[in-house]
Amino acid sequence: MAKERVLITGGAGFLGSHLCDRFLREGYQVIAMDNLITGDLRNIEHLFKEADFEFYHHDVSSFVHVPGNLKYILHFASPASPIDYLKIPIQTLKVGSLGTHNLLGLARVKKARILVASTSEVYGDPMVHPQTESYYGNVNPIGPRGVYDEAKRFQEAITMAYHTYHKVETRIVRIFNTYGPRMRLNDGRVLPAFIGQALRGEDLTVFGDGSQTRSFCYVDDLVDGIFRLLMSDYHLPVNIGNPDEITIADFAEEIVKLTRTTQKVIYKPLPQDDPKQRKPDITKARSILGWEPKVSRSEGLKITYEYFKSLPTEVLYQRDHKNFDRYIR
Template structure:
């Protein structure tokens, strides 16, 4: 009997590659699709010899064709860091709009269930804390983060429209800060930024006064939440993240202690529209999915730090953008 097939867009990215691992482990046949604009084949090269794994080098913003049956589609194709928004703002908007439209159409043709990856960024700089799924957000559509925030908000809207109008089986996950092996070291997100600076012997850069907060979820917990939501019967958005909140200033000190760096923490002005607080309310995930984060930040950081330490020197010193520091979030 043929195995059920799963399409994972953004399959060569950080989360996408871990999802490929998970679905192969669960006994599915996996198709990873990625245009490699921010993804990296090194994340999935260990899967190329797997009999149940295929890779399609394709941009989902163009027409998407996959021969044969599909049971599930997981749409994770999107740039996901502020540096990316600056470099490729149009592509960021297109993959959230045109790409999502194409994949919803594919799901309809294949009669497949589709899960789309939304984000805590749809809440913008939130006026309520912690963030619940019923909160509509506080987003600047023309600010530097607008191309990502509004792409994801449109993605949710069109997904719900397909669910309501066409009866398509859809799932929407709102992902909060996630970390772990295979993150891009210099992509501008705060955790890899701090670890990269520590490994290079640079001062750790905190923007603002350090009082803004984030909540970090280890990748294995995130993947478990994604899997459970896909297999559930719930079609409205669900937050998946670790509610263990920490200020950026305290987090910088944690990284100093973890890495043993002798460098100091320096403070610079906060970028425009940078969220002051980010903490998920995960009540729905607990009640509907029976899910909650299991991996402590100290445990996850140790694993992630060992991964970054193992990277080649040329990766450690590579910059994704000349204005890198402006966009650390």
């Protein structure tokens, strides 16, 4: 009996590569698709020897063709950090709109179930805390984050339209801050930014007064939540993240202790539209999926730190954007 096939777009990225690992372990044939603008083949090079793994170098903003049957499609092709979407804003909007349209069309033709990766950024700088799926958000569509936030909001809208009008089986996951091995060290997100600064012997940069909060979910927990949502019968958005909230100032101190750096924590002005609070309400995930995170932040940070320490020196000192320090979140 032939194995069922799954297409994972953004498959060479941080989350996409971990999803490839999971679906191969679950016994599926996996097709990873990525244009490698932000993805990296090193994330999936360990899979090229697998008979059930294929890689397609393709931009999903153009027409997507995959021969043969598909059981599932997971759409994770998108820049996901401020460094990326400020550098390539048009591509960010296109992958969220044209790319999602193309993949929903493919799902319709293949009669495949599709899960799209949305984000906690659809809530913007939230005025409700913690954030529930029923909250509509507080988003600035023309601000520096607008290209990413609105691309994801449109993505959710067109996904629901295909579900309602074309009866496509759809799932929507709203992903909160996630971390773990294969993150890009200098992509502008707060966790790799802090660890990278510590490893380079630089002061840790906190923006604002450090009272803004984030909630960090280890990647294995997130992937498990995504898998459960895909296999569920629930078609409305579901938050997947860790509700263990911490201020950025306290988190910086955790990184100082973890890395044993002698550098100090310094403070700079808060960037425009930077969310002041971020914490998922995971009531739906608990009740519908039977899911909640299992990996503690201390445990996950140790694993992630060891990964970053193993990176080559040239990666440690690479900068992905000339204004890197302005966009850490």
